[in-house]
Amino acid sequence: MNKQESLQGVFSKAQRMVFNSYSKSVFGQLSTCRTLSNGYHLSQCSDCGHQQMQFHGCGNRHCLFCGHFGREQWVGQRRAELLPTTYYHVVFTLPHELNGLVMGNRTLLYNLLLESSSQTLIQFGKDPKYLGAEIGITSVLHTWGQNLSFHPHVHCIVSGGGFDGNQWQNSKRVSGKFLFPVGAMKIVFKGILMKGLRKLRPKLRLDKLNFEDLLSQIGQKAWNVYAKRPFGGAMGVLEYLGRYTHRIAISSSRITEVGQTTVSFNYKDYADGSKVKQMTLSHEEFLRRFEQHILPRYFVKIRHYGYLRNRGKQERLKQILASLQLSERKPIPKLTVEQFMQEKYGTGLGKCPCCGEGRMVSIAVTYSHRCEPIQASFQVRNKASPV
Template sequence: MNILQKIFSDHFEEMLYTLHPRQVVIENVDRMINCGDPSFGGAMYICPHCENMKFVPFRCKSRFCPSCGVKYSQARSTSMSFKLIHCVHRHCVFTIDDELRHFFLDDRSLLDCLFQAVRSVVLRMFHNINKSKNFVPGFICVLHTFGRPLEWIPHIHCLISEGGFSDDGSWRTVKHFNYTLLRKSFQTALLNLLESRLGPSFKKTKALIYRKDKNGFYVYAKPNLSDTDTVIKYISRYLGRPVIALKRIDSYDGEHVTFHYNRHEDNAYVKKTLPALDFMRLLIQHIPEKNFKMTRYYGLYSRHREIDKSLYKAIPKSKHQLLQSFTKWRSNIILSFGYDPLNCPKCKHEMLLVELYYDHHRVSLEKLYERTMAKAKCRSA
């Protein structure tokens, strides 16, 4: 077990009866605790040369898991890179007032309003450039609900192309972003959406926010991302990553957890010690609801957009297969640790998959194939 698995395993029952977690939390925590446990299945490999055998346990594939979450982040960032147009992109972050955070925690369906507000203001900003031609950018929104101290702080990371296609197919580069418009428009759009969802009871809070944030909500831009490699590396840091990396957890004595972070304001090193249950509460609040889309594509990157973007793709199709291989288990081990996990440790020949095990049950490849084909026939029928 890694240190996070140990913490949640020791206090799992206490979490159930004290924190009353959502069902999706229970499922993700249970999967994370048992990630890599051989009793839940795995794959058996054998060396055809010396007959040496090796068992590789299955992983949980939960984004809450620190190891599987990193793999998910790599896969999603690679998938995103295939959609990018060959142009400069700008990374903007849309934040909200502290007074609004609890609304999104109490009712997680309101998180959709954040996406809708960002979509409307970005499209409006580009539409104002030339209303007759209707220039549309490509932009990708990623929801983050946590900060470095693990507090609940929902905000949107948005990757926007510095330019857009018009209705007649012409491209226009846009270097100047009107941040005054973005701040005020985002504030207005979000507050109006929340009022429509929450009703008249929200009007008092809405008026308070307008008095408090006269210049709109804070919207700031990260450095421009000019080349594709920089874009992929940059977005992989933000896309679907686990709430906390294992290296940030310094110690656990059975009752208290100590972790560290660099404060966002001044990058100062901060070490914090919390009771295990409080630490767990901080983490599980960031587990999204099942099937909730944390990443959404708009404008030129949306599925229904009719314009032919194949001529403008940043990554040619010839490189797709190479990049996709980097998201696989074997390639990740080679890149991270410098050795091939399927090379026999004795004779260095490549090992072959011979059997799969699911929950203590041994399944030969022939039976697995027959079972898969039978299921496929049932679906088609």
């Protein structure tokens, strides 16, 4: 039994645990990914008649094995939005004292975290002392730590310049190490988010939490805003996007062993010099931690702000390119899976693995093991056996 099959067995146990119906449905999809339950494509070579069956993936955004093609497509489309400027990486983290409140109000507080962090950056960008223009921001919500603990934070990719409506403005900070002063960002972020918490108070589920005591606790401590040094050019931005935007709580490569009752995985212990260590959890504890990172249904975790906000974005980008005296970028076409494999890996996905000459053509497809296969019309050039 391979790693995916072993993990599917673990995920199937979630149906017997105390999770909400939506989380159980997610685990249900993960447990049947690339199995007969999801249906299959049956292909046959146009020359030699060789046949092969490919089971469908689940397509769930929390899956450890799906999404690679979609991620690459998304990153490719972002390439057309990159500008000849420095890009910075800023991380906004919620105090751990808020974890209990967030768990009971995920949609409201994830939205508040994303909006508060973007407002902080936009406020500093519009300050004439730093830029005096509207910056571009791509924000990505993460909810996990390396050991699958609950750790809500937002990664922001921020342009080093901005558009004032007429022309492009570059940063006025001489060193260029950080776009805005981190200490000041901590104060502003804290103020915006705490104000938002008070505004949301009537909508929040508090259970046994004392709201005023909680605000007092977080108000007395320094909040964590981390600003990394600039990326190494546009390709550094794209590399980051590919690694972080479509990540889930844990990648399959970090999982080292799936036993009868336990799951073991590697993690970096940042409190101990980022040493790589191994953690072993029972199946039940692994599922409990994983479930904390299942996003609310339809929740959008990747968002764009500033001049990259969706409404009117293409027109703004045209104005910015014109102000920089750059030609307009052509939209990057979406590739098929076969074109993507050929371009990225030099592998012809449609070529027959048996004879190496013919083309694999779909002859039957089903989307559930309960459905009859849909037959496709197909003729083999030689006298291969029919399906």
